[in-house]
Amino acid sequence: MTEAQIQLQNALLTTFLANLAFLSEYDNDLYHKIDELSCMIENGTYEEKYALDFIMENGDFDIYDITNDKYLYNKNPQKFNNKAVSQINFDTKGSFSIIEPLYISNNNFLESPELFKDNIFLEKGFLQKKDLDEFRKILKEDFSNYKHKKLKNIDKFIFIGTLLGRHIPLIIKKTNAKNFMVCEQNLEIFRLSLFVIDYSILARDGRTVVFSIMDKIYEFSHKGSNFLRNDYHQNHVIKYFTTDFNVSKYFDQIMDAIVSEQTEGFNYYMMLDNVAKLALSRIDKYKVIQRELVKEADLYLKNKPVLYIGAGPSLNENLDWILKNKDKFIIVSMGASCKRLLSKGIIPDIVGTVDPQYKVLNEIHFSDEIIEKLKNTIILASMNTDQRILDKFNQNNLFLYEVIFTINHKSKVENGYSIGEILGTILINLGVNNIYLIGIDLAINQETGETHISGYETSNTFNLKNIKSSIEKDAFSTRQDLVKVKGNFIDEVYTSRLFNTSLNTFSLSCETLKDESQKIYNLSKNGAYIDSTEPLDIDTFDVEKFDSIEESEKSSEIKNDFIYLSKNYLTNEVIKELQIERDYLFDIKMNFLEKNKEYASLDEFTNDYLILEKKLLVPEIKTTFTTSIFSFYLRAVMPYIYYCLNDKALKKENEKLNKISKELKKQLLEISNKYLGYLDLVLKK
Secondary structure (H helix, E strand, C coil), rough: CHHHHHHHHHHHHHHHHHHHHHHHHCCHHHHHHHHHHHHHHHCCCCCCCCCEEEEEEEEEEEECCCCCCCCCCCCCCCHHHHHHHHHHHCCCEEEEECCCCCHHHHHHHHHHHHHHHHCCHHHHHHHHHHHHHHHHHHHHHCCCHHHECCCCCCCEEECCCCCCEEEEEHHHHHHCCCCCEEEEEEHHHHHHHCCCCCCCHHCCCEEEEEEECCCCHHHHHHHHHHHCCCHHHHHHHHEEEEEECCHHHHHHHHHHHHHHHHHCCHHHHHHHHHHHHHHHHHHHCCCHHHHHHHHHHHHHHHCCCCEEEEECHHHHHHHHHHHHHHHHHHEEHHHHHHHHHHHHHCCCEEEECCCCHHHHHHHCCCCCHHHHCHHHHEEEEEEECCCCHHCCCCHHEEEECCCCCCCCCCCCCCCCCCCCHHHHHHHCCCCEEEEEECCCCCCCCCCCCCCCCCCCCCCCCCCCCCCCCHHHHHHHHCCEEEEEEEEEECEEEEEHHHHHHEEEEEEEHHHHHCCCCCCCEECCCEEEEECCCCCCCCCCCCCCHHCCCCHHHHHHHHHHHHHHHCCCCCCCHHHHHHHHHHHHHHHHHHHHHHHCCCCCCCHHHHHHHHHHCCCCCCCCCCCCCCHHHHHHHHHHHHCCCHHHCCCCCCCCCCHHHHHHHHHHHHHHHHHHHHHHHHHHHHHCC
16 A cells, blocks of 8 residues: 555544444444444455445545445535535525424314313314414414425524434534434444544534444334433424435434324323323322332233233234134233123233223223223223223222333333333233234224224224325324334334334333243234344244133233232332422422513523423423423423524514513413322321
8 A cells, every 4th residue: 555545544444433432322222233243244244235435536534435436426425515514504405303283273173172171182282283373473484384484593403314323424514403213124234334434523513323234123212302302492493404315214214203202192281281280189099009019029921921902903814813812812802892892701810001082992992892992901090081981990900100200209100102112011011921913003093094993983993095105295294194014913014103103112112121931923924124123923833732720810810910019118218309390399399480581682682491491391300290290391381482483584582582481481480380280189187
C-alpha cells in the first residue's frame, strides 16, 4: 500500500473503534451485535456480501454489492449525499405526525351524551376534545394546513436506512434537530458505515438517538416508543429521510409505533376516572393478584398443560377438537370466547377480561345466561372493570389484576392493549410451563376478512379484494388499515394495525419474560407468528399422552393458587407511600399550578414547562398513578400546542403563549384536584 492508503486505512480503523467505544456505552446490545458479526467475519464463519470501496474520481466511499456485482451509490456517493440534504427543508414534506386531526378539528362530534351512553371510550374522548378545543380557541388552527405548513424548527428526525450514513452529519448541520432514530435492516451495511461516519454526533450537545439495527418487529416497536417518548411534545412533526434501499417495511412499523403512542384510544380521563379512581377505591375490597408472590409459590398451574383460547377466526374450526380434549388441559379463555365455548358445552376453568365497556360485557361477553354457567369458574378481571359487571360474578371466585401501574410497588403489572396479550402475559408470569394457544390469531380471517370468530357480535370485516397500503392511501388508520406480517404456518398473513400493536406487545412478552423451561405452542394455522412461540400442527398434536385432569381437583387447586397470590396487599407501607405521593402532588399544585406567569418568549415558556414536566413525569418519589395520568394528558395536549407554535407564519406569539400557559395550568389543576380526591378515598379510611 502507498503511504496515503495506509493513512486512509488507519483513519477508517480509528473511526470504527471510536464508534464501538461509543456504542458500548450508549447502546450495548447493538455493540455486541457488531462485535459478534466482526468476529464471524474474522474467523471465516460469515462470508461478506458487501465491501467498502473508495471511489478515487469522486473522493468518497461507496458500497460494493459482491453478490450482484454493483455499487449501491452507483459510484457517485457525493451526488446521493447532496441530493439527500437538498430534499430536507423546513416544511412538513417527508414527515410523520402523532396528532389525530379529529380531536383538533371544529367538528363538534359527540355533543349529545346520549350518543355515548354506556360507551366509556366515546365519553372520555368527548371530554378530551373539550380540553383541546380550549387550546384551539386560542391558537385558531386545526390540522388542515399540515401539507403546506412552513416550520420554524425541525426537532425530530428518522433516518430510514443508513447505507454509509455520510449524509447524516450534513442533515444534522442543516436541521439542528435534537432527537433521532436510526433504522437499518442490514447489520453488515451498518457495520461498514461505522468506518466512515462518527455516530456519536447524534448524542452530543443535548441530542438523543435511538438505534434500530436489524431488529425484530417487536423490538422495533419498543424502540419506536422510546424515540417517540423523547421530548414527546416534538411529535407534531417528525421529519425523515429514506435511502430507498431495503426500507419499505419500515413505514408500516413506524406508523404502528405512532399508533401505540397516541392517546386518543385510551386517554387521561380513562386513566384518571377509570383506572386510578377504581383501583384506589377497590384495593381493600377485592382480592388483588400480586405477581411477585409467584416466585415464592409452588403453583398448581405451573405444571399442568394450559389451553389458552382467544376469539380469533381459527376458534370455530377447532371447537370440536377442544371439546374432545377439554379434560386434558386447564382451559383459560378470554371473555369474548365464552359464548362460543359454552354453546359446545365447554366450561373454561379461568376467564379473563380487561374491557371496561359495560354494554359489550353485559350483553355479549357476560350475559346472565353465561354468568350462570361460569359460576364455578375463576374470573380474572382488570381493576377497571365496570362495577355492574363485577357484581355479576361469583365473588368467591373473583380476582382482580392491575393495569398500567400498580399501587403496591412490590407488585408488577402486565402491559398490553387488549385482553389477548394481557391474559397471555399473566400466564407466562404465573410460570406456566406449557401454554397452548388456540384462537390467539392476532390476524384476520385470510378468506373472509373477519377479525373474530364468524358471527361474533362486534367483529369487523375487511375487504380483501382491494387492499391499499398506508403509503398508497397517504393516510393511516388504527382500525381500517391492513398490514402483512409473518404467519404462524404460512409465509405472510394480513392483520389490522390494531391487532399488530397487540402482536408486537405479546411477542415482546414471550421473548423477554418466559424462562427456558417454559414453552408456548401456537396451534393457529392462519394466525400471525408470535416470537418465541412454536407453531404446532393440531392435526399431528398427540394429546393422548396427557393425563386427564379431575374437574374437582382443577377447581379447588386453581382457586388456592389465586388465593395465595392475593394475600396481604394493602400494607402500612403502601398507605405511607400513598400519603407521600399526595403531599408531593399537593406541593406541585400550590407552588406551580396555582401561580401564573407572563412569558416574553417561547424559550422562556418551554424552560418552565420542562421543569413542571420533570416534576410530574420524573418525580423524586415513588408514585402510583401521578406519572401515567399526567403523561397521558401532556402527550395529548403538548404536540398540538407545539404544532401551532412551530409555524413561520405565527402571529402574536407572546399573547398566545400566555393564554396557553393559563389554560394549561387550569386543566392541570383540575386533574390534580381530582386525583388528590381519589388518593383520599384510601387515606381517609
